[in-house]
Amino acid sequence: MKNKIITLSLLSVMLLSGYEAQSQNKKQTKTLPAKSLSTKYDAEIDKLLSKMTLEEKIGMLHGNSMFSTGGVKRLGIPELKMADGPLGVREEISRDNWSAAGWDNDFATYYPAGGGLSATWNAELAYTFGNSLGQELRAREKDMLLSPAINIVRTPLGGRTYEYMSEDPFLNKKIAVPLIIGLQDNDVMACVKHFAANNQETNRDFVDVQIDERTLREIYLPAFEAAIKDAHAYSVMGAYNKFRGEYLCENDYMLNKILRDEWGFKGIVVSDWAAVHTTVKTLKNGLDIEMGTPKAFNDFFLADKLIAAIKAGEISEAEINIHVRRILKTLFQVKAIGASDRAKGSIATEAHYQDAYKIASEAIVLLKNENNALPLKLDGIKSIAVIGNNATKKNALGGFGAGVKTKREITPLEGLKNRLSNTIKINYAEGYLERYEVKNKGNLGDITMNGPVTIDQLDPAKLEEAIEAAKNSDVAIVFAGSNRDYETEASDRRNLNLPFGQEELIKKIVAVNPKTIVVLIAGAPFDIEAIKNKTNALVWSWFNGSEGGNALADVLLGTVNPSGKLPWTMPKNIMDSPAHATNSFPGDKTVSYAEGILVGYRWFDTKKIEPLYPFGYGLSYTTFAFENAKTDKKSYAANETITVAVTVKNTGKVDGKEVVQLYTAKSDSKITRAAQELKGFQKVSVAAGKSQTISITIPVKELAYYNVATKKWTVEPGNYTLKLGSSSRDIKKEVTVTIK
Numbered sequence: 234m235k236n237k238i239i240t241l242s243l244l245s246v247m248l249l250s251g252y253e254a255q256s257q258n259k260k261q262t263k264t265l266p267a268k269s270l271s272t273k274y275d276a277e278i279d280k281l282l283s284k285m286t287l288e289e290k291i292g293m294l295h296g297n298s299m300f301s302t303g304g305v306k307r308l309g310i311p312e313l314k315m316a317d318g319p320l321g322v323r324e325e326i327s328r329d330n331w332s333a334a335g336w337d338n339d340f341a342t343y344y345p346a347g348g349g350l351s352a353t354w355n356a357e358l359a360y361t362f363g364n365s366l367g368q369e370l371r372a373r374e375k376d377m378l379l380s381p382a383i384n385i386v387r388t389p390l391g392g393r394t395y396e397y398m399s400e401d402p403f404l405n406k407k408i409a410v411p412l413i414i415g416l417q418d419n420d421v422m423a424c425v426k427h428f429a430a431n432n433q434e435t436n437r438d439f440v441d442v443q444i445d446e447r448t449l450r451e452i453y454l455p456a457f458e459a460a461i462k463d464a465h466a467y468s469v470m471g472a473y474n475k476f477r478g479e480y481l482c483e484n485d486y487m488l489n490k491i492l493r494d495e496w497g498f499k500g501i502v503v504s505d506w507a508a509v510h511t512t513v514k515t516l517k518n519g520l521d522i523e524m525g526t527p528k529a530f531n532d533f534f535l536a537d538k539l540i541a542a543i544k545a546g547e548i549s550e551a552e553i554n555i556h557v558r559r560i561l562k563t564l565f566q567v568k569a570i571g572a573s574d575r576a577k578g579s580i581a582t583e584a585h586y587q588d589a590y591k592i593a594s595e596a597i598v599l600l601k602n603e604n605n606a607l608p609l610k611l612d613g614i615k616s617i618a619v620i621g622n623n624a625t626k627k628n629a630l631g632g633f634g635a636g637v638k639t640k641r642e643i644t645p646l647e648g649l650k651n652r653l654s655n656t657i658k659i660n661y662a663e664g665y666l667e668r669y670e671v672k673n674k675g676n677l678g679d680i681t682m683n684g685p686v687t688i689d690q691l692d693p694a695k696l697e698e699a700i701e702a703a704k705n706s707d708v709a710i711v712f713a714g715s716n717r718d719y720e721t722e723a724s725d726r727r728n729l730n731l732p733f734g735q736e737e738l739i740k741k742i743v744a745v746n747p748k749t750i751v752v753l754i755a756g757a758p759f760d761i762e763a764i765k766n767k768t769n770a771l772v773w774s775w776f777n778g779s780e781g782g783n784a785l786a787d788v789l790l791g792t793v794n795p796s797g798k799l800p801w802t803m804p805k806n807i808m809d810s811p812a813h814a815t816n817s818f819p820g821d822k823t824v825s826y827a828e829g830i831l832v833g834y835r836w837f838d839t840k841k842i843e844p845l846y847p848f849g850y851g852l853s854y855t856t857f858a859f860e861n862a863k864t865d866k867k868s869y870a871a872n873e874t875i876t877v878a879v880t881v882k883n884t885g886k887v888d889g890k891e892v893v894q895l896y897t898a899k900s901d902s903k904i905t906r907a908a909q910e911l912k913g914f915q916k917v918s919v920a921a922g923k924s925q926t927i928s929i930t931i932p933v934k935e936l937a938y939y940n941v942a943t944k945k946w947t948v949e950p951g952n953y954t955l956k957l958g959s960s961s962r963d964i965k966k967e968v969t970v971t972i973k
């Protein structure tokens with residue numbers, strides 16, 4: 234039964250995600266829905282409600298531990314048990330404070346962070362990610378995963394850029410939807426966060442975000458909307474900050490009007506930790522559960538204060554029932570009540586490590602490869618210098634916020650050792666030290682601070698050792714970038730500089746060994762222009778999960794042909810980036826998103842600014858040509874779907890995967906538009922010398938803009954150019970269609 238569900242869901246993922254159904258039944262166009270919240274338990278829920286005391290009901294509306302809400306034992310209602318988060322199931326936290334519970338059975342698989350998953354541009358892998366993680370969550374006997382985190386990457390400096398998916402709403406939703414479906418296929422619920430307009434850490438506790446309506450609809454909400462309407466996520470997390478003057482956990486417009494009334498959301502809204510500020514208002518405006526950080530749980534806004542408010546007649550018990558009913562509904566849905574066949578799950582299994590490996594290996598992005606420096610040719614190679622603190626740095630834990638306690642995190646150095654024969658000598662040198670200025674390291678929990686200040690002077694002895702290693706080796710690989718202490722929740726970075734003196738180190742290494750490859754391990758853009766100009770080969774990896782080091786070694790050695798593409802723009806200069814160019818980051822008490830819809834590449838392309846690396850960019854060890862691009866028709870009605878076919882030819886010598894990206898443009902538009910917008914993509918595997926024809930479908934309604942006057946999505950008639958490229962700046966074919 235379980236298998237059947239998974240197969241159906243996988244098919245729905247492929248269809249929902251623009252993936253051509255690879256089955257024999259190529260003509261199948263029907264989209265199978267994800268499982269929505271069932272109404273079949275309603276009578277049973279009413280019965281339970283009629284037996285509950287007011288105190289028991291209130292107990293379900295707030296944390297009774299750091300990661301659970303109260304149950305009602307005598308009625309068989311369990312606690313609702315939650316766990317972070319985006320990188321895998323977080324270790325068990327104590328019931329009443331943030332320290333680890335000290336369990337020995339909470340080791341989990343560490344999955345690649347959001348940026349890495351998106352860089353795969355592979356919806357099937359997003360399903361795998363969710364499904365694998367859902368199994369781990371069940372093995373830990375939890376009901377809700379506080380994930381996925383899908384806020385738009387508005388500024389490259391954002392502390393959570395590594396955790397989030399993309400700067401683009403389309404890629405964001407196409408990764409989020411299958412992930413949620415995969416997760417919820419395991420009798421657990423996703424908690425999609427942080428709803429919404431939470432795009433910076435600076436002042437996140439109070440900053441009031443102002444976004445114009447069109448931008449909100451076109452950029453910041455689509456992935457959340459798809460998470461609700463297409464993936465049927467059962468819960469949503471309200472964000473910390475304010476939106477248009479009202480905290481997001483008590484924001485009538487966002488929670489009642491948009492989420493519930495417009496999108497038909499029937500699930501539960503959970504607060505971010507300590508993001509609730511009122512009692513009656515928060516409930517009336519759409520929140521269901523208050524979670525928080527240490528204080529007595531009955532001091533929460535939705536605990537004793539709520540009982541007092543009911544007694545004072547400020548809110549009725551009937552209104553409380555609405556929230557309790559929703560929570561019960563989700564508990565029934567995930568079989569936490571009333572079922573004996575709930576998925577049991579499994580955790581930290583070899584199969585899950587292999588899921589993490591598959592994702593990691595498709596996430597790695599090849600940024601530069603002059604003179605075929607990569608893959609490494611081992612003939613005649615006797616020694617390799619492995620340089621840099623990041624060769625051994627682990628990132629499953631670190632920084633502020635959720636990480637994963639894992640028994641397996643293969644570092645880059647271990648990956649190379651695993652994959653290289655021991656006849657090749659590895660000369661390891663740490664090269665740079667990860668050091669911070671103590672006074673600016675910040676206190677955990679101080680979320681108004683700027684990010685850590687690094688010490689960027691190289692240690693002379695470490696530098697000398699690294700230079701010696703590079704001199705005495707046939708090839709040098711420098712592992713640089715950042716880590717999860719430097720990129721972290723609760724603060725934004727101060728600038729794009731490579732930390733810890735890495736730039737100087739790399740220049741000195743290249744000077745003594747021209748055969749130097751640079752690998753950057755990071756979750757967000759950095760200024761790597763000087764490095765790019767110095768080296769022949771540049772590879773980008775991520776906080777890439779338990780198997781990250783093995784995947785990286787396989788890419789460096791050519792066992793895996795890289796196929797990752799950047800999910801955001803890497804600017805040359807932070808001031809080129811839209812939020813910074815418009816001087817609208819981070820704001821003070823208020824931040825107005827002055828760039829409007831021109832987020833990410835939309836800004837760079839429209840303003841004709843050259844990025845360092847464009848959105849969607851990534852090389853391969855082979856080359857691809859696009860041939861024969863055509864649409865099924867020349868003109869379409871508003872309710873139709875455009876099918877674009879293109880033949881991808883592998884013109885190189887090795888098998889590889891290419892991501893065909895489809896951008897649309899309307900140069901004669903009567904409204905302000907971005908120069909181009911991503912509206913479809915497909916990853917395709919093509920053997921050397923062979924061709925594959927793929928087709929990408931775009932429902933015409935995807936071409937709509939949000940018309941503020943009519944409050945409707947509106948498709949402007951006329952001509953549209955469909956641009957097929959291997960990145961946003963490498964368009965290979967164009968086709969024009971007419972919309973009637």
Ligand code: BGC
Pocket residue numbers: 317318379426505506634635
């Ligand atoms: C984060 C959430 C997280 C929660 C619980 C908050 O600080 O913003 O993403 O789920 O903590 O750890």
